[in-house]
Amino acid sequence: MQWETMIGLEVHVQLATRSKIFSGASTAFGAEPNTQACAVDLGLPGVLPVLNEAAVAMAVKFGLAIHAEIPEVSVFDRKNYFYPDLPKGYQTSQMYQPIVGAGVVEITLEDGTTKPIRVHHAHLEEDAGKSLHEDFHGMTGVDLNRAGTPLLEIVSEPDMRSAKEAAAYLKAIHSIVTYLGISDGNMAEGSMRCDVNVSVRPKGQETFGTRAEIKNVNSFRFVERAIAYEVDRQVELLEEGGVVVQETRLFDPERDETRSMRTKEEANDYRYFPCPDLLPVVLDKAYIDHLRDNLPELPADKRARFERALGLSAYDASVLSATREMADYFEEVMEVCGDAKQAANWVQGELAGALNREGLAIVDSPVSARQLGELVARVIDDTINGKAAKQVFQALWNGQGASADAIIEAQGLKQVTDTGAIEAMIDQVIADSPAQVAQYRDAEPDKRGKMIGYFVGQVMKASRGTANPQQVNALLKQKLDALC
Amino acid sequence: MHDKTLAELKRSLDAGEFSSRELTQHLLGRIDRLDGALNSFITVTYDQALAAAEAADAARAAGKAGALTGLPLALKDIFCTRDVRTTAGSRMLDNFIAPYDASVVEKLAAAGTVSLGKTNMDEFAMGSSNENSHYGPVKNPWDFAAVPGGSSGGSAAAVAAGLVPAAIGTDTGGSIRQPAAFCGITGLKPTYGRVSRYGMIAYASSLDQAGPMARSAADCALLLNAMAGHDLRDSTCVQRGVPDYTEELDTPLAGLKIGLPREYFGDGLDPQVEAAVRDAIRVFESLGASVREVSLPHTHYAIPAYYVIAPAEASSNLSRFDGVRFGHRCANPADLIDLYKRSRAEGFGDEVKRRILIGTHTLSEGFFDAYYKKAQQVRRLIRQDFLDAFEEVDVLMGPASPTPAFDLGANKDPVSMYLQDIYTIAINLAGIPGMSVPAGFVGQRPVGLQILGSHFTEARLLNVAHQFQQGTDWHRQRPAFAEENA
Known part of the structure; x- marks a missing residue:
């Protein structure tokens, strides 16, 4: 059977703001653990978030770059779940009214053709901290430096049909955000991470197959490999009469495979609701126009x-x-x-x-x-x-x-173009090479063309490579032919 | 000394009758002697108080005293105070020492006030009787068999008992006004957004608001002057000029239009409370005000809507108390889930758990629309009721609570406790300001008159309350407990 692959990407881009999305702490990468987490980032009792305008401007710029609709009003929601690197017990995100609406990203395929990939929306949210499982002898360390770093999550439609297209899409997003200067795009430092949704269906079928979501794939190469593995796995499963279950999977780059992390039944109920600590973001036309006029x-x-x-x-x-x-x-x-x-x-x-x-x-x-x-x-x-x-x-x-x-x-590499100087060098070479000159003279005229190479080499050598090679050629030919 | 209002104390300090240090020492002494029985303080900050009093005396000597310099007060233990334990009345935060000051704390300190300590409260401000405190219930100074109200019960009792001339409370569904009513003091819940919430431990973020509790409306005006104003750290705190709230206090009330919400005088209202409130309203008529009945038709939806919205926000706000970074952590957790479960099970009291469960349920997939969204729609209708009423009248008046202070242990059933807040809760849903002022007694237990205005009319409310207090002396009554221990 012929199978068709459907791929959608959720790309998380760390925005290059100086401070965090809801606090004044620095976003610089690589500092000592927990030195860049202020009271707000730590989720201390009583603290409140204040939205960083720079993150809003960056999100809007991205929206404008993909010709997306920018809604007048967007709203932050709380996504509730417990994890040690999530200090407040909720992530402030945008569920119902994101800052960037539907848009389009054009990708370039290897043969030079282009294809439009639809973006469903993009929303702002805060990054979590990091759990460190090494070096703590059976315990887990938590570094909250990253907590509160602004993320733009860009959610595509399932418009990609191959791993190559997915990689091209990721490259296109990378290119747009770095062109805009809204992210350093450094995948090794986690500035761009992506979740990949993959499903397959028999060619010609209208409805979608059941999808699996592969979490946190962090390089262009891994995206291709993870998809390739996942497509093979799903097709094999279906061809053997099995079914694909909706689940979250992890890509293991060392073994080059994806593994089940949790099924839909085990999924969290995030209990989204509007964050009462933040006002709706209202963008007027003049603000958006100003950003549009200043796009690179x-x-x-x-x-x-x-x-x-x-x-x-x-x-x-x-x-x-x-x-x-x-x-x-x-x-x-x-x-x-x-x-x-x-x-x-x-x-x-x-x-x-x-x-x-x-x-x-x-x-x-x-x-x-x-x-x-x-x-x-x-x-x-x-x-x-x-x-x-x-x-x-x-x-x-x-x-x-x-x-x-x-x-x-x-x-002394300046090219010698002075005819007199070149002629002098030629005369010297001819004078120093009587045997070669004799050979040249005795040769059939149609063989002489090849033999001139020796003289050119000698002249170039004499000029330490600086003589104009075209001039040397022409003048040599003249002079040698004159001797015949 | 302990009987005076802030305004009177300022005159005495200015006149050199006593110093702020003497005043502070006197009150700290009273706390030592009396609070064992009352239990209105969780933490008394002796050293910081004396240091602040000395600094205030020095400022006064240098001719730099402001309206509040050297005046003592107490802070509900929900405001974070740098280097001082901040518990929110919970075992969860029994060991929590805040590394920073709440905006309100900062502003009051900048105004020269002297904080004597942190007052008792219902755990995380969830309660109407102060019986939900990890630190035990607070007694009502008027009658030790009665509750002081809640959740700012410690603040109200401390002011009524003459331990401190004023205290700061917070009001999410009546937590300033109801204890003020039960303890016979004056309390103001400002408009939502008038006072910064930064550093105030959140219960229900869209409803919480800090306000003053004192012995007179004039004192509340002085305190609100220091507390109100925009704060860059709280996005919901409005950018709007702060008037001098004392300026309009003396404006005559002739022509004032008072509305009496029909729904606030119906079934369940204690007849003696009603009589006291109607007597108070006659005082306003004698001052030239006109009175008419108005309707707030969606009043009966206020409690159900509140008990969807407030627990929903609380369930999320209280997620940060997970035993990972601060607060109570269970002993020897087996794994992460065990750490979460036992730390929270041990750290939170029953009422807090009840509201977390309610909120978690109403926000769950499949229930969100039916509960949370519907409650938000109801909230808009309730707000509209008030806006409509304020088209017709300047202020609304009614009882702050359907009964005077009830007995400790009288409301064992959570729902009967929730119904106590029938007259105060809608005000938080609408975001408008409200006051409770002393207006008589039922037996020895005080009655509070509630006065409501439209958004940002605090100056008008304080004026109305002040004029009432110029013609009555209910606010000057002191419980025998305070007098006997003079």
Whole structure:
């Protein structure tokens, strides 16, 4: 039987506010346990939440970026359950009236085609603390530094049909939130986490199959692997005549499988009700318009502009707009050197190769965009030839000079284009190579083309690589042919 | 000294008749001698009180005394006080020392008041008799067989017994007004949002409000001046200017339109309480007020709606008492669930457990719409009743409670206890301000007249109460217990 996979994602994005969503404590990552939890975060008796306006603005920006409806009124609700890392015994979230309504995220598939994925809504909520099960000898430690960090939970419709699409969707969300500057998108530090809903159904069937929810999948790669495993599991189960039960499962990346965590019957009744400590959030049109007017260019727009206005290929445009850091870097190189295609070639060629070799992110590149732009400019204006340019790049990478010009100067890499100087070097090489000249002269004219390579090499060597190779070729041919 | 109002004490301090330190020592001495029998305090803060009194005396000597500088008061033990135990009347918080001050505590301290300690209360403010305290019931200074009312029973009894001239209470369904009525003192529940709730341990967040309890309306005005105002730490505390609540006290009442809600004078109202209230209303007529009957048609839904909304909020508010970070933790928990179950089972009293269970049930899947949503709809209707009535009249008057203080142990059935709050609960649901002022006695037990106004009309209510107190001396009566122990 042919099976169809239905996937929906709930992506939790930590918003990059300086302080927490309902308190003034810092949100910085990695501090000593419980040093960034104030009375409000600890849920001490009598404390009250006060909403951080920056979190609201970030949520609205995301909504605008996915062309979502932004309701005038949104309301915080309490989700009640007991857990040691949930200090108040409830999580303040938005159940009934979320801040962002329905919208659309466009994903780019590997073949370059795009597909719209509908977002059901996105809501604001507070993160919980962390339970630490190691190092406490049979006890559990609780770190509440993370408690109260603002989260935007983005809930998609079940519009994805493969693990690849799900990963592309996650990348698109990552790209949007980093472009907007509303999250650092750092998955290793938990800035983006996602729950994956997976179900399968026989192809052609209208109704949905029973879904399983895989909790807390924390990398693009794991999302693909978890879905792949889960789809196989469900299909196998159904083909053997079994049924899929609605349940929550955990992905174990080490064993590459998902395991049951709790079934629907064991699920909590969260007893949602409006939080009486917080007023409804009312957003007027002027506020929303102001945020809309100040949105940065978003990935899809940038990709389109790279293709249409800069004349890049669809592939180049897609790669160079994939992350804000990449796009910013590329655009600066382009601005400095003045040529989009050359800039694209260098960023994706020499730079990407070097970054890959050393496992560095573009923001950690030892060669700045300005330095690379200046280097490319020197190639374009023929100050150096391609071979020298690679040498200069390596020198910049190794920190051997502050700028391309300084390195060109210091290492004498400036391309020699003075015909007189090149002719002098050619004359010297011809004078020093009587045997080769004789061979050349005696050869059939159609074989001579290959033999000229030796002379070119000698001239380039004599110029320490700085002679303009085209000029050397043309002048050599003239001079040698004159001897025949 | 212990018999005076705040205003009188200020005059004495200003005149140098005694110092704040002497006054404080005198009252601390009375607490030592009398409170063993009364049980109105949970914690007495001797050292802090004397230090604050000395600082107040120094401020006065430097010519920097404000309206409340050096005046003693007590705080209901629901307000967090830095470095001082804050129990909310519960075993759960018997060991809890708050690391911060509630906004109200901060403001009163900034005004120069001297807190003598933390007063007894029904556990987590759940109760109408102060019998639900882990620290034992409080006696009514007028009659030791009677309850002082609740939940701010300790605050009311301490003021009535002359242990302290004023105290701060909280009112979620009548917890300032009913004990004020039972103990023959003046109490004000401000408009919801008038006073910050930050640092006040939450019972039902959408209903809780702090207010003053004192020996006169004028004293309540002085205290509200210090307590009211916006607080950046409480989103439900309104950004609205605070008037000087003493300014309108002397405005004559000629032309005042008083409404008597028909529903507040019906079945279940003790005839002697009714007689006292009607006598009080005649005093207002003699001051030039006109009286008419009005209707609050949804009154009989107030108690059911309250007992859905308040327990729902409480069930969530009290989840933080889980034995993990502070408060009571059971001995040797076997695992996490055991820790939760036993810590909460041991830490909470019966009434608190009852309301947590009610609230947990009404918020549960399948019941939420029928209970919580419906109760919120009813709440809007009740609010509308009051708004409609205030289109016709300036203030509403009636009894604060259907009976005078009842006997300790008289209301063993929770529902009969809940029904005691029939005249006070709707006011919290509507969010409007209300007062109780002394208006006579049934036998030796005081009767309270309740005065209600529309949102943010505290100045008017205080004016109405003050004018009544200019023409009557019910608020000047003192229980024999206080007199004998002078």
